Amino acid sequence: MAVNAMHQFAQVWRGLKWLGFALIALLWGFPTVWVLYEALFVGDKKIGFTLKNFIDAFAAAPFSQYAVNTFVIVIGLLAVQLLFGAVVGFILARYEFPFKSLITAIFILQIVVPIYALLIPDYQILKSFHLLDTKAGIMLPYAVSGIAVLSFRQAFRSVPRELEEAARLDGYGMWGIFRRVYLPQTIPAAVAFSVISVTYHWTDFLWPMIVSNTAQSRPIVVGLAMLAQASESGMQWNLLAAGTAIVILPVLLIFIAATRKILNAFSHTFNW
Amino acid sequence: MRIEPLNSQVVLGTKTRLGGEARPIFVRALPHLARYGILLVPILFVVTFVLIPLVQTLLHSFQHISVRGQAEGFAGLKNYQVLFQSPLFLQVAKNTLIYTTISVILCVVIAFLLSLLLEANSNGRGSRVLLISLFSPTIMPTIAAANIWLYFLTPRFGLVDRLLAWVGLGHENWLGHPGTALGALILLFVWKYAPYFTLFLLAGFQAIPPEVREAMRTEDPSGWYSFRRVILPMLAPMIAFVTTMALLYSVESVDPVYVMTQGGPNNGTNLVMFYLYQLGFNYFSWGPAAALSALLLVGLSTLSGLSLIVMERRAFHWQ
Numbered sequence: 338m339a340v341n342a343m344h345q346f347a348q349v350w351r352g353l354k355w356l357g358f359a360l361i362a363l364l365w366g367f368p369t370v371w372v373l374y375e376a377l378f379v380g381d382k383k384i385g386f387t388l389k390n391f392i393d394a395f396a397a398a399p400f401s402q403y404a405v406n407t408f409v410i411v412i413g414l415l416a417v418q419l420l421f422g423a424v425v426g427f428i429l430a431r432y433e434f435p436f437k438s439l440i441t442a443i444f445i446l447q448i449v450v451p452i453y454a455l456l457i458p459d460y461q462i463l464k465s466f467h468l469l470d471t472k473a474g475i476m477l478p479y480a481v482s483g484i485a486v487l488s489f490r491q492a493f494r495s496v497p498r499e500l501e502e503a504a505r506l507d508g509y510g511m512w513g514i515f516r517r518v519y520l521p522q523t524i525p526a527a528v529a530f531s532v533i534s535v536t537y538h539w540t541d542f543l544w545p546m547i548v549s550n551t552a553q554s555r556p557i558v559v560g561l562a563m564l565a566q567a568s569e570s571g572m573q574w575n576l577l578a579a580g581t582a583i584v585i586l587p588v589l590l591i592f593i594a595a596t597r598k599i600l601n602a603f604s605h606t607f608n609w
Numbered sequence: 610m611r612i613e614p615l616n617s618q619v620v621l622g623t624k625t626r627l628g629g630e631a632r633p634i635f636v637r638a639l640p641h642l643a644r645y646g647i648l649l650v651p652i653l654f655v656v657t658f659v660l661i662p663l664v665q666t667l668l669h670s671f672q673h674i675s676v677r678g679q680a681e682g683f684a685g686l687k688n689y690q691v692l693f694q695s696p697l698f699l700q701v702a703k704n705t706l707i708y709t710t711i712s713v714i715l716c717v718v719i720a721f722l723l724s725l726l727l728e729a730n731s732n733g734r735g736s737r738v739l740l741i742s743l744f745s746p747t748i749m750p751t752i753a754a755a756n757i758w759l760y761f762l763t764p765r766f767g768l769v770d771r772l773l774a775w776v777g778l779g780h781e782n783w784l785g786h787p788g789t790a791l792g793a794l795i796l797l798f799v800w801k802y803a804p805y806f807t808l809f810l811l812a813g814f815q816a817i818p819p820e821v822r823e824a825m826r827t828e829d830p831s832g833w834y835s836f837r838r839v840i841l842p843m844l845a846p847m848i849a850f851v852t853t854m855a856l857l858y859s860v861e862s863v864d865p866v867y868v869m870t871q872g873g874p875n876n877g878t879n880l881v882m883f884y885l886y887q888l889g890f891n892y893f894s895w896g897p898a899a900a901l902s903a904l905l906l907v908g909l910s911t912l913s914g915l916s917l918i919v920m921e922r923r924a925f926h927w928q
Contacts, residue, residue, distance in 0.1 A: 354730075358739050361723070365804065366742025368757045369749075371768060375760070421651045428648060434641045440648060447655045449914045450663055453861050453882060454905040457889040457898055458662030458669075461678055478658035481651045540750035542864045543882070547890065558750045565756050565868045574760065581756040585749045592748050596740050600808070 369585065376582035379575060390579035397576055398564050400583055403557040410472050410545075410556055411538045418482040418534055419527060425481075426489025426523075427515060447483035452544060460547055470550040479538065488530050492523035532602065557584055666906060669899035676893050688900035695897070700876050701884040708791060708880055709859045712798045716855045717848065719803040724810035747805045754801045755868035759784075762793055762869075787877020790870050794878055797865050802858060806851045813847030814840075846919055853916040857909060881905070 380387045394400065429441055452459065459478050460469075468474035496519055504518045542558055549555040555563075564580045567573075592599060670688055673681040692698050723743070730736060746754055761767050762783040770781065784790045817840070825835035863882040866872060872879035872887070879887075885905065888898035 357726070358730075358736070361726075362739045362742040365800065366738075366745055368761060368800075369742075369745045372757045372760060421654075424647060425651050428644050432640075432644060434644055440652065443652055443655050443660070445917075446663075447659050448917060449910050450659050450906065451857075451861065451909045451913060452659075453863075454885075454902045454909055455659065455662040455666065456886070457895070457902060458665050459658055460889075462657065462662065477654070481654040483655075486651075540752075542750070542752055542867070543886065546867075547886075558752045561750075561756065562752045562864070562868050565752075565759060574763065577756060577760060581753050581760070584753045585745075588748050589745060592744070593741055596737055596744075600740065600744070 369589070372578050373582050373586070375575065376578040379578075390575045391583065393573075394564070394576050394579035394583060397567075397573075398560050398580065399552045400557065400560065400580070402552050403555055403560040406472060406552075406554060407539060407556040407558070410475055411535055413472070414476050414479055414538055415531055415534050417476070417480045418485045419531070421481045422485025422489045422530065423520070423523065423527075425486045426491075427493050427519065429486070430490045430493035431519075444481070444483040444486045447481060448487070452478055456544065456547060459544075463548060469548060470554050471548075472554050474548050475545045475554060475556070478544070482530075482534065484533065485530050488526045489523055492526035493519055496522045528602075663906065666899050666902045669895065670903040672896070672899075674895035674899060676895070678895050684896065688896040692897045692900050697876060697879070698884070698897075698901075701879050701881055704791060704877065704879060705860065705881040708795060708798075708862070709856065712795050712859045712862075713852060713855045715795070715799045716803045716806060716859075717852050719799060720806035720810055720851065721848070723803065723807040724814065727807065727811060728814045743804045743807075746801045747808075751801060751864040752868055755797060755865040758793060758797045758800075758865075759869050784870055785874055787874055790874060790878045794862070794865050794869065794880075797869070798859060798862060802855065806855060809851050809854075810844065810847055813844045817843050850916055850919045853912055853919070857912045857916070860905075860909065860912075 376390050377388075378384055378386055380389055425444065429437065455478075463469055463474045463477065466474075466477075468477065500518050501514055504514045509517060540558060541556075542562065545554075545556050546559045546562065549559055552560075561580050561584050565577055669680060671684060671686070673684045673687070675681050761769050764770055764782045764785070767783075769783065773781065781789070783793055821839060825839060829835045861882055862880055863886065866878055866880050866883040870878040872883050881901070882905075885898060885901050888894045888901060
């Protein structure tokens with residue numbers, strides 16, 4: 338009797354758990370699914386698969402130009418940040434010289450001080466350089482990343498000196514040692530940093546919004562916000578749904594294709 | 610075993626340094642110069658876009674600033690006074706306080722519950738759908754998430770109103786009243802970020818050694834004791850980190866305000882970062898804007914400094 342009751346309790350418990358899971362999936366997944374549905378299936382008159390909303394969205398805003406801008410900004414920034422990060426990180430990890438801690442402090446300052454609080458002076462500096470409304474202008478304040486510097490420094494430090502000595506005995510110069518001994522050891526750190534950087538700059542809004550003025554520099558997220566502003570006044574909701582779908586579909590598809598991999602990569606990055 | 614390489618490293622280091630000692634000073638300075646030369650460009654970047662703006666903001670906050678942004682003499686605490694006597698700023702401060710407090714508490718609590726749930730069922734069937742649903746807000750930009758909720762909450766046309774109409778309740782202009790509009794912003798923040806913070810807490814769970822988990826499973830099947838005595842203490846640093854980050858993110862929230870409400874109605878959803886943007890780029894009120902920036906600099910830098918310290922202790926050992 339008691340065993341039977343236990344068994345029933347376990348079944349009820351399992352049922353409740355599945356109900357909970359379903360509710361969570363619904364709460365978090367449904368808004369996204371609904372917008373994709375509206376974008377892909379709801380036309381002016383009838384309901385059925387249609388690409389008209391997307392065609393309208395591409396006509397209303399130069400999304401392909403925005404996408405190119407985003408790509409240039411995100412990848413360009415990543416390349417510059419990795420370059421500076423690797424070089425500065427190497428020098429800080431490998432050499433002793435006067436004012437080293439002061440120089441390190443400057444890069445830590447870059448991490449700690451939020452650019453959000455420096456929008457106005459940074460905007461004025463960019464203006465004095467005549468770089469407003471350019472992709473370079475959007476990128477410049479972020480070109481040196483303190484997080485990249487510190488991650489690379491940490492990675493370089495963990496390379497045993499014996500490896501360097503061995504390479505030296507094999508006849509490699511300093512550049513060869515850097516490239517063949519040190520750099521390969523920093524790939525995990527570089528990958529982890531790339532994930533952080535790309536995610537951040539792809540989704541960044543306020544700074545690019547302030548700097549960009551025309552389609553020649555505007556990234557896709559800012560373009561989408563502009564579309565939302567325009568739609569709100571003009572009530573072109575299908576357009577807004579399609580614009581949102583254009584932005585989220587690519588990442589969503591990548592995420593669906595490699596859910597576990599991406600989540601594992603994330604937990605590795607933050608698995609302290 | 611691990612000490613050995615360290616020892617030889619020290620020996621090698623001393624050797625090089627002793628060898629260098631014998632050479633004249635300008636020869637010894639030469640490699641330093643090369644290093645400084647390489648470091649100069651990145652340092653200039655940080656000085657131009659972080660250090661100078663930082664100092665300028667602090668200075669400007671105590672000066673009269675013209676509409677064109679030029680400093681025009683010492684103003685004492687005038688800018689701060691103007692800021693704190695403005696009813697709008699007090700309203701913004703109140704909004705931000707409410708928004709931040711509720712968002713952070715809800716976010717951390719829900720993230721913690723979600724992490725417990727996912728940790729307990731990491732290999733469950735059908736959980737891929739759950740994962741994709743749960744983390745779809747995490748992988749999209751806040752602007753896209755805000756669009757979705759704007760779309761949802763539109764009067765009459767939006768899904769929320771359509772559902773209400775279907776049940777028989779009337780429609781509501783959710784973004785048209787200060788209270789519900791702020792509630793909508795909080796909802797968006799929790800929806801977008803709670804799963805993200807869950808990932809950090811899950812990573813924290815991974816740090817609990819398997820032996821300890823096994824012991825908890827066999828010795829304490831109800832789990833309450835081990836939850837209180839093992840899980841909570843071991844997760845405490847990660848919870849502290851997540852709370853700090855949630856605080857930082859919520860104070861920096863501006864994208865949803867821009868898309869969903871533009872600070873309205875009646876500045877009921879005007880949050881501090883949107884207000885700073887308005888002060889600088891709509892009202893050209895540079896003096897009070899510098900004062901507000903200075904306050905944010907102190908507040909936000911402290912927060913990110915704190916999270917950096919937690920991270921350093923746990924992960925990077927940066928010293």
